Amino acid sequence: MTLADVPVIPQLDLELRHIRKRYGDFVAVNDVSLQVGKGQFICLLGPSGCGKTTTLRCVAGLEEPDAGDILIGGREVTGEPPWKRDIAMMFQDFALFPHMTVAKQVGFGLEMLKKPKAQIAARVAEVLKAFEIGHLAERRPAQLSGGQKQRVALARAMVTEPRILLLDEPIGALDYSLRETVMLELKTLQKRSGISFIWVTHDQNEAFSLGDHVVVMNHARIEQQGRPDEVLSRPRTAFVAGFIQGNNVLEGKAGLVRDGVLEVMTALGTFRVPLLDLAPPAAGSALSFSVRAERLIERPGEDVPNRIALRCITVEYFGAFRRHVLEGAGGTVVKYDQFGALPQSIREGENIVLGWSLDNGVLHRAPPA
Amino acid sequence: MSTIRLRSPAAFWLALPAGLWMALAVVLPVLLIVWVSLWGGTSVSPNNPITFDNYQRFLSNQNYLWLIGDTLVQTAMIMAITGVLGYCIAYFLTVKVASPGWRVALFLAFVIPFWTSTLIRAIAFVPFLGVNGLLNQALMAIGLIERPIQAFLYSRLGISMAQVSLYTLLASGPVVYMLNSIPPALREAAMTLKAPPIIVFWRIILPLTLPGIVIGQVLVFLNVLADFITVTTVGGNKLAFLGNLILLFYEGSQIRATAVVSVLLMLLMLAGVTLALRVVDIRKIGG
Numbered sequence: 001m002t003l004a005d006v007p008v009i010p011q012l013d014l015e016l017r018h019i020r021k022r023y024g025d026f027v028a029v030n031d032v033s034l035q036v037g038k039g040q041f042i043c044l045l046g047p048s049g050c051g052k053t054t055t056l057r058c059v060a061g062l063e064e065p066d067a068g069d070i071l072i073g074g075r076e077v078t079g080e081p082p083w084k085r086d087i088a089m090m091f092q093d094f095a096l097f098p099h100m101t102v103a104k105q106v107g108f109g110l111e112m113l114k115k116p117k118a119q120i121a122a123r124v125a126e127v128l129k130a131f132e133i134g135h136l137a138e139r140r141p142a143q144l145s146g147g148q149k150q151r152v153a154l155a156r157a158m159v160t161e162p163r164i165l166l167l168d169e170p171i172g173a174l175d176y177s178l179r180e181t182v183m184l185e186l187k188t189l190q191k192r193s194g195i196s197f198i199w200v201t202h203d204q205n206e207a208f209s210l211g212d213h214v215v216v217m218n219h220a221r222i223e224q225q226g227r228p229d230e231v232l233s234r235p236r237t238a239f240v241a242g243f244i245q246g247n248n249v250l251e252g253k254a255g256l257v258r259d260g261v262l263e264v265m266t267a268l269g270t271f272r273v274p275l276l277d278l279a280p281p282a283a284g285s286a287l288s289f290s291v292r293a294e295r296l297i298e299r300p301g302e303d304v305p306n307r308i309a310l311r312c313i314t315v316e317y318f319g320a321f322r323r324h325v326l327e328g329a330g331g332t333v334v335k336y337d338q339f340g341a342l343p344q345s346i347r348e349g350e351n352i353v354l355g356w357s358l359d360n361g362v363l364h365r366a367p368p369a
Numbered sequence: 370m371s372t373i374r375l376r377s378p379a380a381f382w383l384a385l386p387a388g389l390w391m392a393l394a395v396v397l398p399v400l401l402i403v404w405v406s407l408w409g410g411t412s413v414s415p416n417n418p419i420t421f422d423n424y425q426r427f428l429s430n431q432n433y434l435w436l437i438g439d440t441l442v443q444t445a446m447i448m449a450i451t452g453v454l455g456y457c458i459a460y461f462l463t464v465k466v467a468s469p470g471w472r473v474a475l476f477l478a479f480v481i482p483f484w485t486s487t488l489i490r491a492i493a494f495v496p497f498l499g500v501n502g503l504l505n506q507a508l509m510a511i512g513l514i515e516r517p518i519q520a521f522l523y524s525r526l527g528i529s530m531a532q533v534s535l536y537t538l539l540a541s542g543p544v545v546y547m548l549n550s551i552p553p554a555l556r557e558a559a560m561t562l563k564a565p566p567i568i569v570f571w572r573i574i575l576p577l578t579l580p581g582i583v584i585g586q587v588l589v590f591l592n593v594l595a596d597f598i599t600v601t602t603v604g605g606n607k608l609a610f611l612g613n614l615i616l617l618f619y620e621g622s623q624i625r626a627t628a629v630v631s632v633l634l635m636l637l638m639l640a641g642v643t644l645a646l647r648v649v650d651i652r653k654i655g656g
């Protein structure tokens with residue numbers, strides 16, 4: 001595809017077209033394409049080493065992709081250095097300048113834009129106040145707590161109101177009690193400022209609760225992207241289904257298709273899974289599908305088409321839900337989550353039949369041959 | 370793990386050997402020199418009266434004042450040259466050489482010559498700078514000059530060239546250390562805040578390496594002030610700085626004058642180090 005084929009959509013804050021980045025023989029980012037609309041909150045999610053940071057650094061201009069195009073606000077910036085891009089970045093360990101006071105630090109970006117001194121002072125004071133760090137203005141980074149450093153780093157990045165803010169695990173360095181509060185604040189801040197956030201994380205709770213759009217990466221590629229509820233309810237690959245907590249991933253072979261419903265033969269038995277928008281796979285080809293653990297039904301009635309005979313191994317109570325780990329034929333493990341603080345209905349060691357209604361089975365795209 | 374607190378008995382006993390050594394090897398001789406420099410009379414005896422006459426006599430001699438000034442000018446010049454050169458080398462080694470293997474190789478190539486003694490390195494400059502020396506031959510070979518330049522050896526130029534090459538490592542070592550301790554993310558953060566490379570250097574890198582520069586400068590300052598070997602070997606007997614004066618007086622058995630110049634030299638060094646400590650707090654480095 002050449003540039004001329006693709007219409008430039010000016011309302012996009014960021015567009016990545018088939019980005020590819022190699023380190024020697026190792027491909028760190030492979031064919032990553034992404035469109036970020038105005039003022040969107042994007043979460044890049046994936047296991048360690050899947051290429052999230054590298055993708056972010058390509059957007060920032062800190063790495064140059066080997067192939068592909070990067071457009072910021074509709075303008076091609078692929079070969080441009082970081083200081084010419086309309087972005088700001090928040091680094092994982094904050095990267096505060098140790099020799100500058102908080103005020104100097106936060107004013108740095110404005111100084112670089114050659115704003116008049118008085119204006120910088122006024123704006124810095126305003127931003128420090130908004131971030132509730134006005135009293136720290138004369139301190140140096142060594143005299144700040146982790147949470148305070150985080151605020152300073154954020155204020156420093158946002159003071160110039162860039163089009164896009166890139167955040168590499170911005171709350172990973174904070175302790176748990178602080179994370180929730182900071183997450184809420186950042187989400188509110190993002191909405192109010194209209195700046196697009198690209199937030200890298202390996203924590204799925206973070207990604208699904210914050211993002212308008214979640215991008216799941218694995219092995220340098222994007223596995224799936226979409227609205228959080230879309231990704232949660234319809235994982236498109238076995239990896240995504242397995243990566244997201246609470247999914248049962250079952251592998252099997254394709255059978256016949258009847259009325260848009262595919263028969264899948266697995267070690268646990270034969271199940272009926274809707275095809276939806278997927279093309280019918282060749283009979284006998286390997287595939288997988290998933291069922292969410294809380295969508296299973298205990299002791300299903302005759303009208304439920306998919307049923308499994310299982311033996312309960314352990315029951316764990318998590319407060320919000322009770323998780324049952326069960327084992328079926330061939331040692332296949334199935335999880336069943338029961339929400340709503342109901343009394344325990346399955347004992348450990350008990351044999352039980354679980355089922356799920358037709359539309360709760362999610363068929364995955366065929367794995368690449 | 371237990372820690373040793375300041376002012377605890379353990380700290381006292383642990384510090385004692387080093388303290389004793391310092392007292393015997395450094396403080397005592399210095400006190401002795403100061404004492405001798407204050408001797409009146411002409412004999413060598415502990416019963417001499419204490420007076421400032423020796424200082425007055427020395428400092429009222431115009432030639433000696435010139436020599437002090439000249440020594441300081443030479444030192445300042447070497448500090449400036451090694452400072453800039455040393456910084457460039459340090460920057461090149463740590464920032465511009467991307468491959469770790471090359472970095473180590475170049476660094477060793479730079480450092481290993483300094484493992485030999487100062488005297489040997491100073492003497493090695495004689496065949497290099499001489500009339501038929503390597504430098505002259507090389508310049509003639511590439512056709513830059515027709516006749517050998519006499520002025521390299523036994524001249525101020527020669528001494529300066531030798532001193533620059535001898536002391537650049539001192540200026541650059543601490544800078545290498547400071548540069549290495551700057552996290553790459555700082556440079557990148559500055560760039561994403563719209564700072565082009567020159568500004569990144571000026572506003573981030575230079576201030577963060579300042580302690581290294583100052584320490585390097587102190588080392589060069591102390592070494593050039595104390596350097597009489599290079600001055601005698603490369604400079605012949607044509608030139609003298611304060612360090613050579615000490616030797617001269619000593620060889621002339623002028624024990625009081627020797628002590629006076631020594632004390633003055635130490636005072637100069639002390640002043641220089643004090644000034645440097647005002648610029649950076651050495652205790653904060655690495656913290």
Ligand SMILES: Nc1ncnc2c1ncn2[C@@H]1O[C@H](COP(=O)(O)OP(=O)(O)OP(=O)(O)O)[C@@H](O)[C@H]1O
Binds near residue numbers: 046051052053055202
């Ligand atoms: N400068 C580099 N040279 C060589 N390989 C690199 C370099 N930077 C990253 N990589 C490799 O590229 C892959 C992707 O790295 P990246 O930092 O993007 O991962 P990540 O998704 O951010 O992981 P994490 O969640 O652990 O931060 C990793 O396997 C890493 O080893």
Ligand SMILES: [Mg+2]
Binds near residue numbers: 052053054168
């Ligand atoms: Mg990362």
